[in-house]
Amino acid sequence: MMDLFAAIEQTPLSIWVREDFYAFFWILIVHALGMAFLVGGGICVCLRVLGLASGARLERFRGFFPVMWAGLALSVGSGVLLFAGYPAKALTNPVFAVKVVCLIAAGLLMREIARRLFPLALRGEALPEWSRMLGAVTLALWIAAVTAGKFLPYTHHMLLAS
Amino acid sequence: MIYPPDTFVDVAALERFGVSTGVFTLMNSKWGWPIAESIHFTGLCLLMASVGMFDLRMLGVARGVRMSALHRMVPVGVAGWLMCLATGALFFLTAPGQYLYNPAWQTKMALMAVAGVNMVAFYLTTARSVGAMGPDDKAPVAARVIAAVSLACWLGVIVGGRLITFFRPPYHWCLWC
Numbered sequence: 207m208m209d210l211f212a213a214i215e216q217t218p219l220s221i222w223v224r225e226d227f228y229a230f231f232w233i234l235i236v237h238a239l240g241m242a243f244l245v246g247g248g249i250c251v252c253l254r255v256l257g258l259a260s261g262a263r264l265e266r267f268r269g270f271f272p273v274m275w276a277g278l279a280l281s282v283g284s285g286v287l288l289f290a291g292y293p294a295k296a297l298t299n300p301v302f303a304v305k306v307v308c309l310i311a312a313g314l315l316m317r318e319i320a321r322r323l324f325p326l327a328l329r330g331e332a333l334p335e336w337s338r339m340l341g342a343v344t345l346a347l348w349i350a351a352v353t354a355g356k357f358l359p360y361t362h363h364m365l366l367a368s
Numbered sequence: 369m370i371y372p373p374d375t376f377v378d379v380a381a382l383e384r385f386g387v388s389t390g391v392f393t394l395m396n397s398k399w400g401w402p403i404a405e406s407i408h409f410t411g412l413c414l415l416m417a418s419v420g421m422f423d424l425r426m427l428g429v430a431r432g433v434r435m436s437a438l439h440r441m442v443p444v445g446v447a448g449w450l451m452c453l454a455t456g457a458l459f460f461l462t463a464p465g466q467y468l469y470n471p472a473w474q475t476k477m478a479l480m481a482v483a484g485v486n487m488v489a490f491y492l493t494t495a496r497s498v499g500a501m502g503p504d505d506k507a508p509v510a511a512r513v514i515a516a517v518s519l520a521c522w523l524g525v526i527v528g529g530r531l532i533t534f535f536r537p538p539y540h541w542c543l544w545c
Contacts, residue, residue, distance in 0.1 A: 246416025261437030269430025353406040
């Protein structure tokens with residue numbers, strides 16, 4: 207595994223991410239804006255599921271999904287570059303795994319909200335009891351992912367494998 | 369620290385205040401800084417979830433979501449903003465000079481001021497007509513301009529905050545010195 211990390215670290219892309227001053231500058235800007243749209247949109251939908259702004263039709267919140275997709279593209283695109291710069295730093299830190307798992311779980315639960323709750327709202331039916339649990343857990347996962355991300359610079363054991 | 373001669377702001381006094389109140393010690397403890405940063409980022413996500421999505425809705429995204437109902441999320445944004453303000457004060461008091469003379473931080477504060485004025489303008493002008501909008505109506509031009517300014521300011525605040533660490537001392541900017 208360390209050999210693989212070391213090989214990635216020697217690629218021109220990886221070296222560029224680490225050594226070009228403006229590389230990190232731009233990557234961090236894009237990563238933060240991606241988070242703002244992805245997690246901002248996600249939390250907005252969760253708050254609606256939890257009953258806030260209940261005067262607005264839940265299924266119409268689907269209109270915010272393209273915003274979240276755009277945020278996801280920005281976050282993942284910049285995240286891949288950050289990963290290319292320091293692969294060993296990321297993959298030897300359990301907190302990185304926590305962040306990725308929280309994000310995947312949050313994304314899957316957002317899909318459940320869209321698949322199970324939006325059709326009910328469209329037909330004008332009341333949301334089931336468990337919908338609030340679904341909204342609360344998804345909201346918690348978004349916040350946990352952001353928190354795990356903020357802890358990455360303070361919890362890594364290794365910077366480079368090479 | 370190498371700061372410019374400042375006759376307007378007493379940085380040393382701010383530093384002493386940070387130390388005497390225990391903020392400096394708290395923020396230099398093992399997990400003080402990352403916990404405060406996590407709260408800061410969670411707050412900004414709450415702000416984006418409410419005010420940011422409200423601005424996008426006003427700009428025509430997610431048509432069908434009633435504006436007056438979506439406005440019920442604004443208190444969540446205010447709570448997020450307060451989380452950012454409280455943790456931001458902790459960062460600031462830990463190393464005031466790192467922020468005061470930092471172009472990224474100064475830009476961030478200026479954009480927050482613009483966002484504040486813009487918000488006042490919204491409630492004084494088009495808020496009433498936006499509140500009366502049907503779910504599928506298009507917002508008036510004035511409201512869309514205000515929404516664009518608000519969104520640009522808050523995204524600029526995020527970018528400014530993210531760039532603070534790129535302008536560490538001795539690099540400084542002081543228009544009032």
